[in-house]
Amino acid sequence: MRYFVLSFLIALAVTPLALAQEERLLGFRRESERAQRELEAKLQAIPNPDNLREYMKLLSARPHHVGSPYDRENAEWILSKFKEWGFEAEIETFDVLFPTPKTRIVELVAPTSFKARLDEPVLAVDPTSDQKSEQLPTYNAYSRDGDVEAPLVYVNYGLPADYERLERLGVSVKGAIVIARYGMSWRGIKPKVAAEHGAVGCLIYSDPRDDGYFGGKVFPDGPMRPRDGVQRGSVMDAPLYPGDPLTPGVGATKDAQRLTVAEAPTLTKIPTLPISYGDAQPLLEALGGPIAPVEWRGALPITYHVGPGPAKVHLEVEANWDIKPVHNVIARIRGAVHPDEWILRGNHHDAWVNGAEDPVSAMVVMLEEARALGTLLKEGWRPNRTIIYCAWDGEEPMLLGSTEWAEAHAEELRQHAVAYVNSDGNGRGYLSMGGSHTLQTFINGVAREVTDPESEVSVVRREQLRRIARATTPEAREDLRRRTDLTIDALGSGTDYTAFLDHLGIASLDLAYGGEDEGGIYHSIYDDFYWYERFSDTDFVYGRALAQTVSTAVVRLAGAEILPFDFEALAQTVRGYARELKALHESRQMEVRERNLQIEEGLFQATFDPRRPIVPPPKEDVPPHLNFAPMDNAIDLLEKSAGRYAAAADSALSSDEPLPADAVRALNQKLKESERRLTSPEGLPRRPWFKHLLYAPGVYTGYDVKTVPGVREAIEQKRYAEANDEIVRVARALENEAALVDSAASDLEAIRK
C-alpha cells in the first residue's frame, strides 16, 4: 500500500479527483468503503462560507470572557443550534477560580518618571473596539497580587537559557522586576522562571519585532499589533496542571473539595502584568548596564540594554479572586451500532475579548460541521459510533472548561473514548496536523481528500511541497519526497486536547489551517470581526476546508469497522525520539567536555574584554553515559508487533464478508486502550497530573511539546539517575503497548481463520 500511495501522490498534481478514489480507507473493507465515500462526498459539499461569516459576526459581536453576560448568551445560542440540528445537547457548568483585575499600576519612578497607559484605544473604524464597559482590562490572569518597586532587568524572552546568558553577563535579577518579551514560550513560563531566579515582579511586553510593525503595517492599516495593543493571557503554572487551580484532578462541581487561593500551587509566585510596546519603550530606554546580546534586541528604535537599573519600576497588581461559572455545551449523536464507543470533537467558545480569530474562527467551523452532520441525520443517516461535540468555555484562562469536564467524566471517558479531535482558531494557508502518532496514517488519509482552496491541489500535497521548499538539506528533501504520509507534530499544550491526551490517554488530534497571514491582534480588543474579515480568511474558504477536514475525520472514525490506528507510524516515531534523546545527551556531554577544555586552556581569560566583562562559566562534571537499551529493545518489540498487526488487519479487511461483530467489538476495545497504555498512573516526575509518557508540554516551554518528557527533561535538567529510571518506565509502557498490539493481531488472525 505504501508504494501505491506514493505513486498516487506523484500523480495527484495532474488528476487529483480521478485518482483520489483509488486510496484504501484505513479500517474499512472495500464494500463498506464505498458507502463511506459516498457519505463523505455528501458531507464535504455541505459547509458554506456564508454561514461561517454569519456565525462569526454573531459570536464575536461582544466581549465574551468567562463569567461575562455574552459568554452565557453564546453558550445558550450554541446549545440552541445543536438542538436545531438534531443533537442531544445540554450545558454543563463548573465553578472555577477566575480572577479579574482590581488594581493595575506600572510606572517608571527613576531615573525619570512615566506612567504606563495600560489601555487599548478605541479605533473609530473598528465598530467593536469601543465596548469598553464589557472588555476585560489588559492583565495576566492568575498573577498573584503584589505591590513592588525595584530596579528593572531586561531578560529577553525570559527562558532558562536567557538567565544563563545573564549570568555570563554578571547580571542578577534577585530583587529586581524583570521585563520579558512575549514569544518563544507559553507566557506563564516567564514569571515562573523569573521567580525561580529571585525576581520580585514581571512585566511581559509585545516587541514590535515579534508581532508589531516589523512584520507589517499595524492595525487598522494592516494586521499587526499597534503601539498600544496588549496581549492578555493566563500565566498560571499550567505545566504543573491546567484547569481550575483550586480543584486539581477532579471536576470543579458545586460541591468539589477546593484548595484555598493561598494554597493553589499554579498561581504565579510574583505579580505579573502585560504591557504594550508603547508602554515598554520608555522603560527599556531607561535601562543601563550591558548592551543586550544581538539576538535579544527587538525592533524598537533604541539601544537595548539589560540593566539592572537605573530604571526603577513600581508594579502593583490586585485581582478580584472570584469563583465564576464556565458553561460547556455538550452535544451528542448516539451511535447506532457501537454507542459505547465515543468520538469526541471540541473547540472553545470563550474569548479574552471579542475573539473573532481566537477562538471564533474555528468555533464557527465546528458549528458548520454540526450543521452538516445534522443535515445527514435528517436524511436518515446514523453513525455507527457515538459522536460528541463539545463547545468549551474557559479555555483562555487555561483550559478550565475542558479540563473540569474531562476530570468530572474521567471514568466513562477512559472506558468509552476512542479519540478526541480539537481545533482552536483557523486562518488562511496550510493544514497543520498534530496528534497521537497512532492516528498519523489515518489523518493523512483524510486530508489527502481535501482540496486547498487557493492552489486546487490536496492540502497534504501542498504542505508536502511547502516542506520541500523550506528544507535546507538534500537529504531532508529526499526524505520528504519519499514518504507517503506527512509526519504530524506531537502535541504540547495550550488548548483543549490537553486533559484528553495527557491526563486520560485518549488518542487526540489538533487541526487548523494557517501560516499565510501574520497578525498582531492576539488576545487584544482588536481580535474582532472587523480585523478578521479584512486580514485573515476573508472569504472563509479555509474555514470551509477545516470543516471538510474535521467532519470527514469524525465520520470516518465513527464509521470504521476496525478503528484506524496505525502502530507502525507510532513505532517509527518513537524510534526517532530515541535517536533524538541519544543525540541530545551526547551533545550535552560534548558541550561540557568542550567547555571544560576551554576553561583549562585559558580561553575565557584570553578573550576577556574589559569593556564588556563576562563571568566565565564554571567547570562541570561530564554527564555520565545513560542506558538507552531498555527503550531500544521495547521499540524493537513494538515495531515487530505493529508489523504483525498491520498485516493481520490488511488481511482481515480484504475479506468480502462482514467481520464477526463480537470479535470486532472486542478488538476495538483493545485498540481504544492503546493510547491509555502509553500513560502511567503515577504521571511524570513532580507533575502527576500529566500521565502520558510520550507527550507533554515542557516544564519550561508550556506550549511546546517535550516528547518522552520524563527522559528528555531529566537530561535537560541534569538529573541523570532519573533519566535512567524514566527510560525504564517508558520501556515498560512500550512493552505493554507491544503486548496489546500483539494480542490485537492474534485476534485478527483468529477472525481470518
Added chain:
Amino acid sequence: MRYFVLSFLIALAVTPLALAQEERLLGFRRESERAQRELEAKLQAIPNPDNLREYMKLLSARPHHVGSPYDRENAEWILSKFKEWGFEAEIETFDVLFPTPKTRIVELVAPTSFKARLDEPVLAVDPTSDQKSEQLPTYNAYSRDGDVEAPLVYVNYGLPADYERLERLGVSVKGAIVIARYGMSWRGIKPKVAAEHGAVGCLIYSDPRDDGYFGGKVFPDGPMRPRDGVQRGSVMDAPLYPGDPLTPGVGATKDAQRLTVAEAPTLTKIPTLPISYGDAQPLLEALGGPIAPVEWRGALPITYHVGPGPAKVHLEVEANWDIKPVHNVIARIRGAVHPDEWILRGNHHDAWVNGAEDPVSAMVVMLEEARALGTLLKEGWRPNRTIIYCAWDGEEPMLLGSTEWAEAHAEELRQHAVAYVNSDGNGRGYLSMGGSHTLQTFINGVAREVTDPESEVSVVRREQLRRIARATTPEAREDLRRRTDLTIDALGSGTDYTAFLDHLGIASLDLAYGGEDEGGIYHSIYDDFYWYERFSDTDFVYGRALAQTVSTAVVRLAGAEILPFDFEALAQTVRGYARELKALHESRQMEVRERNLQIEEGLFQATFDPRRPIVPPPKEDVPPHLNFAPMDNAIDLLEKSAGRYAAAADSALSSDEPLPADAVRALNQKLKESERRLTSPEGLPRRPWFKHLLYAPGVYTGYDVKTVPGVREAIEQKRYAEANDEIVRVARALENEAALVDSAASDLEAIRK
C-alpha cells in the same frame, strides 16, 4: 619544526617569555638569529603610546582630504619627521581627477514632500565637528552628474542576489531610483549593479541596524552613528581598476596621457549620493509594494516595503571635476648589504574629514615605527635590505596615491620589491592578518612574539582562542587546536596594498588590531580625536602593539639571510581553494537540478500565495562538469617542490658557517620572483589591470576577495567555457611557480654540498 611549534603554543599560556626564545626564526641561521632577536627586543621597547596620541591630535586636528590645505600640511610635517629620524625622504606628487560636490539635492516629491538635510550637525562637546568651512560635504566621489526624478525602490544591500530576490517579488528597478543600505559590499558595487538593472539613480544610506543605535548608544553618548551622520566615500568602479580614473595603468604625472572625464570607465553610470538614516526614514516610510523580506529589514521603527513608489524622489548631483595633487611621502633607509632588495611599508595620511580612526590611528603607528627605526639608526644599526616607508595620499577616493606611485615605478618595483606591508586604521582587540600565503608562516612567527596588552598572552594565541570560541563544529575546533599557525586571510581590496599585490605581484601583508569596539563614525565628521580617545584604543596600547608587530616584520624581512617565504603554506592554501571551487560548482549544479525539479513538480504553483505573489524562477540548464584536473595536477607539483624547498632551506640554515653571498643573492632574487609568477601579463578576463591569478577583489564585492578569481567568478557568473580556460591559466602559473621553487631548492641543495 612543526611539532615543536605546537608544543610551544600549548606551553605558551604558562611561560610565554621563557619559551619564546625557543622558536626558530624563518630565514636565519642560529647564529644570525641571536643578533636579530636582540635587535627586535630593543625595537619592541621603543614605541610609546603618548607619542601616538600626540601625533593623532596633530594629524586629525583639521579636515585633510585630497587637495585640502591641511592635507598638504600633514604631508610636510610627516616628511619633516622622517627626515628628523634619519630617513632619506621626499614628497612625490601626482595629479589626479578628484571631484568635489557642487549640487546635492534629495527630495521626496510624492506622495508627500520632504527635503533631505544632507548635513552633519555640529556637536558642542566635539571640538572639531564645527570646522564647516574645511569639511567636504557628504557625497560619493566619482558619481556621475545627473538630475533625475523617479519612483523609489528599496534594494536591501544592492547586491546581485538582492536583485534576484526582487525579480521573484516581481519588482523591477528599470527607470527607478534605488535606495540601498550601506554594508555587505564596497559601496561602489551598489550604483554599479543598480545601473546594470536599469535604475536611473542611487541613494545609499546607513541603516541603524548596521552601525546606528541597534549596536549601541549613538555619538556623542556612545560610539555609534547618530541620526544625521553620513558615510562619505568613493563609488568608482574600483574592481575594474583603482587609482586615477584618467590614467589607468600609468602614473598620473604632469605629462601623462589622460582620458577625458567622459571616457573614464570607472565613473558610475548613474548619479549617486549617500544619506543618513534621519534622511532615509521618510523616504522608506513612503514606500508601498511588497513587504521587504525579513533579512532586508533594518532597525528603523517602520514596516520596510520594497516599492516601487508611491514614493517618488528627485535626486540631483553635480560635481566640480577638478584635477588635484596627491602628496605621497616616501622615506628610505638604504640597505647595507642588499640595497636592491626593497621592503616596503605603507599607510595613507589623507582622510574624508578629520579621520582620527581612518587612517590616522594607523598612520601614527607607522610614524612611531619610523621613530623606532631612527633610534636604532642613531645607535649605528643598518638594515641588510633597503626599507621604504610610504605615507600615501588620496587613498580615500580609491587608492590614488599608492596606485599612481606603483604604476609610475612599476619597473623598478618588479625588479626590487621583496614585500609590501600595509595598514589602514587600528583599534582595540585582535590581530587580523591578511596577505600572500607565502608569508603566512613568517607573519605568524612575528606575531607570536607580540604580547596582547589586555590578556598578556601572545596575540596569535589570543586570536587562536577566539577562533576556537567562535567555531561551530567539533571538527573546526580540532583543526584550530591542531595547527601551528593561524591561517591568514586572502586580500581583496579597499586599501593601498592593491597595486602592489594585484597589479605588480609583490608579496603583501595587511595588518591591524580591532574587533572589540563597534563604531558608527566611519567617513563622517565625527571620526575625530574626541571620538577616538573616548571609544576606541583609548590608551593607545593597541597602537603600540601594531607598531611592535609591523616593525618586527619589517626588520626581520630586512635582515633574513634567506627570504622567509614558505611555499608549503601556499600549496596547502591553493589546495583548499581548489576544494572550495569544486564544492561551489557542485552546489550550483545541485541548486539548478533541485529548482528544475521543483518547477516540474508544481511546487511554485502549489505554494503560491495570492496576497504575496511571487514570480516563479525559470528553468535553467544544469551547469556542465568542469575539468579541474590541470589545477589539481599543478597543485601536486607545487606541493612536492615546496616540500623539497623547505627541507633544503632547513638544512642550509642549520649550517654553522655563513652561506656563500653570491649564491644567496641569486637565490633571493628567485624567491622575490615567486609572487610575480602567480600573475599573468594579460590580467583577469575583462579587467587586465588585475594581474594576480590567486587574489582579486570581486567584481561584485569590491572589498572582499575572490580567490582564484578567474575561475570562481566564471562559475558564479555562469561562464563555464571561460571557467575551464581559467583553470588552465591558473594551472600554468602554479606549474611555473613550482618550477621556480624547485630551482630554488636545487640552488640550496648545491650550497649545502
